[in-house]
Amino acid sequence: MTGSAVTHVLPFGSRHSVHILERNRFIFRRGWMVIFSGFFEPLFYLLGIGFGLGSLIGTVAGPDGSQIPYAVFVAPALLATASMNGAVYDSTNMFFRLRYEKAYDGMLATPLNVGDIALGEVVWALGRGALYGLGFLAVMFAMGLVPSGMGIFALPASMLIGFATAAAGLVAVTFMRSWQDLDLLFVVTLPLFLFSGTFFPITTYPEPLRTIVEFSPLYRGVDLVRAMTTGVIGFTQLIDVLYLFAMGLLFVFIASRRMGKMLLK
Amino acid sequence: MPGPESATPLQAASGGVSGAAREPLIRARGLTKKFGTFVAVDAIDFDVAPGEAFGFLGPNGAGKTSTMRMIGAVSPRSGGDLSVLGTDPDKNGASIRARLGVVPQLDTLDTELTVLENLLIYGRYFDLSYAEARSRAMELLEFVQLNDRASSLVEPLSGGMKRRLTIARSLINEPDLLLLDEPTTGLDPQARHLVWDRLYRLKQRGTTLVLTTHYMDEAEQLCDRLVVMDKAKIVAEGSPRSLIEQYSTKEVLELRFPVGVQETLDGQLDGLGERVEKLPDRVLIYAADGEDVAAAAHERGLRPETSLVRRSSLEDVFLRLTGRSLIE
Ligand SMILES: Nc1ncnc2c1ncn2[C@@H]1O[C@H](COP(=O)(O)OP(=O)(O)OP(=O)(O)O)[C@@H](O)[C@H]1O
Numbered sequence: 001m002t003g004s005a006v007t008h009v010l011p012f013g014s015r016h017s018v019h020i021l022e023r024n025r026f027i028f029r030r031g032w033m034v035i036f037s038g039f040f041e042p043l044f045y046l047l048g049i050g051f052g053l054g055s056l057i058g059t060v061a062g063p064d065g066s067q068i069p070y071a072v073f074v075a076p077a078l079l080a081t082a083s084m085n086g087a088v089y090d091s092t093n094m095f096f097r098l099r100y101e102k103a104y105d106g107m108l109a110t111p112l113n114v115g116d117i118a119l120g121e122v123v124w125a126l127g128r129g130a131l132y133g134l135g136f137l138a139v140m141f142a143m144g145l146v147p148s149g150m151g152i153f154a155l156p157a158s159m160l161i162g163f164a165t166a167a168a169g170l171v172a173v174t175f176m177r178s179w180q181d182l183d184l185l186f187v188v189t190l191p192l193f194l195f196s197g198t199f200f201p202i203t204t205y206p207e208p209l210r211t212i213v214e215f216s217p218l219y220r221g222v223d224l225v226r227a228m229t230t231g232v233i234g235f236t237q238l239i240d241v242l243y244l245f246a247m248g249l250l251f252v253f254i255a256s257r258r259m260g261k262m263l264l265k
Numbered sequence: 266m267p268g269p270e271s272a273t274p275l276q277a278a279s280g281g282v283s284g285a286a287r288e289p290l291i292r293a294r295g296l297t298k299k300f301g302t303f304v305a306v307d308a309i310d311f312d313v314a315p316g317e318a319f320g321f322l323g324p325n326g327a328g329k330t331s332t333m334r335m336i337g338a339v340s341p342r343s344g345g346d347l348s349v350l351g352t353d354p355d356k357n358g359a360s361i362r363a364r365l366g367v368v369p370q371l372d373t374l375d376t377e378l379t380v381l382e383n384l385l386i387y388g389r390y391f392d393l394s395y396a397e398a399r400s401r402a403m404e405l406l407e408f409v410q411l412n413d414r415a416s417s418l419v420e421p422l423s424g425g426m427k428r429r430l431t432i433a434r435s436l437i438n439e440p441d442l443l444l445l446d447e448p449t450t451g452l453d454p455q456a457r458h459l460v461w462d463r464l465y466r467l468k469q470r471g472t473t474l475v476l477t478t479h480y481m482d483e484a485e486q487l488c489d490r491l492v493v494m495d496k497a498k499i500v501a502e503g504s505p506r507s508l509i510e511q512y513s514t515k516e517v518l519e520l521r522f523p524v525g526v527q528e529t530l531d532g533q534l535d536g537l538g539e540r541v542e543k544l545p546d547r548v549l550i551y552a553a554d555g556e557d558v559a560a561a562a563h564e565r566g567l568r569p570e571t572s573l574v575r576r577s578s579l580e581d582v583f584l585r586l587t588g589r590s591l592i593e
Pocket residue numbers: 265300303304305323324325326327328329330331332370
């Protein structure tokens with residue numbers, strides 16, 4: 001009784017979530033090459049924009065207002081974006097599993113609950129985001145784009161972004177009906193990528209636009225990662241962490257509710 | 266936190282030790298399922314005893330799958346009482362599912378994995394160790410004769426192979442109760458007999474089977490007891506034999522007339538056998554002795570194209586109960 005009683009107390013997930021990771025590892029063992037796409041994308045942006053465009057721009061105001069090279073400014077934002085994109089990319093897999101495959105139905109005939117599946121999938125996406133992050137962070141270190149030793153904490157920070165955005169992506173795909181609808185994901189992630197303080201400081205925005213941008217999850221992620229790599233850490237970063245963590249938890253909860261409605265009729 | 270096995274409120278496995286009066290493994294009273302305002306299962310009552318093979322027989326849309334899903338703790342009921350393995354599936358779903366094997370109507374295999382991986386990961390969902398899952402998987406692949414396909418992906422398998430894999434998968438946790446929703450639909454006769462043979466062996470080992478089917482022969486082969494469902498309700502219950510005795514006669518005479526003739530027969534068949542049933546393509550006459558009736562019909566000057574005497578089957582029971590044939 002205890003096992004299921006605990007599961008009932010938790011709003012979602014249980015130790016059974018681990019089995020979802022084991023399942024995905026089976027698939028990953030065959031298709032681990034995909035990891036490269038997630039690694040090269042931010043690298044190309046870094047070379048093209050960080051260094052290419054950066055040579056025209058020179059320096060910009062960093063988090064503490066002092067001037068830093070443009071590539072140092074952009075690189076952490078690219079890391080944060082890569083985590084988001086990796087997580088959202090994974091949610092398209094979940095769309096496939098939810099709509100076209102019956103594997104989730106198969107899982108639900110076992111002791112697994114919808115919450116276990118939702119949590120397991122999101123944690124998997126987070127782990128994959130962390131792998132992308134690790135590769136890119138290593139490149140950043142190698143290129144001298146991480147002025148602060150605190151930079152290693154950019155890795156857990158990017159995992160947190162992965163957690164929040166994977167959970168949001170999972171909720172989003174529960175509302176989608178066809179492959180075409182998946183394009184909507186990019187209608188959201190592209191402007192987030194362009195306008196979340198990635199390429200220029202948000203101080204350039206007039207109010208109230210600036211306040212609106214501050215509520216964007218990617219902005220919180222960029223702010224957090226940039227604070228770690230530049231070593232300018234303060235109270236705002238606590239807000240970033242809480243925001244992203246709460247967002248992840250809330251969306252995993254909503255996702256498991258939505259999946260329950262879809263699969264347990 | 267202990268596993269679902271350790272302290273569940275579930276009663277002992279079907280092969281229980283004591284000879285005390287056994288609680289039914291499944292007990293439904295007024296069990297109801299609604300989808301919106303549509304009633305898919307309308308206040309049905311039934312019990313399934315440990316070790317029994319119990320069947321739901323009925324046409325498309327009768328509510329068989331809806332009932333199975335409620336038993337399988339993947340579909341909340343809309344009304345009535347339901348107890349599975351001694352507890353309420355809406356409250357203790359996970360601990361019930363830990364002891365169930367489920368073969369759903371549509372395969373829910375993991376198409377991103379290979380045949381062997383499907384079994385391994387399913388074992389993990391039930392908290393088996395990898396070693397244990399692997400040894401059971403190997404045995405089960407043997408059991409359903411799929412060992413040579415272990416490393417194949419699922420998609421290229423034939424329908425019958427997928428079905429057999431689904432059955433193997435449902436056994437990975439050595440379930441006390443096996444739920445089979447149309448286990449052999451779409452299989453060729455050879456594969457169907459293999460499945461029947463496997464199910465029969467499980468039954469011999471004391472596994473309780475609950476299955477749904479459209480097929481009379483399947484119900485007659487496998488079920489100790491069955492209920493006939495029609496339009497969300499149970500319309501009859503009993504062993505295949507007793508249902509046939511109760512709702513049909515020992516034999517049936519099937520007469521086929523040349524095109525257009527059957528419509529002109531009105532009156533001429535009256536009084537033959539115990540009951541006459543006119544289907545679009547043939548006439549069924551129910552009687553204790555089919556040959557007698559055939560002779561009587563001949564005396565009346567009836568000249569059917571073909572005339573066949575056969576034993577009565579559940580199909581006849583169904584026709585009698587609902588006025589419709591089972592497979593439209
Ligand atoms: N998720 C659902 N939403 C709405 N209606 C449903 C749903 N599932 C089943 N129904 C309806 O409930 C009725 C019973 O369906 P069910 O699948 O239980 O029948 P069945 O006896 O298993 O039929 P079949 O032999 O075709 O498998 C049908 O009319 C079906 O349309």
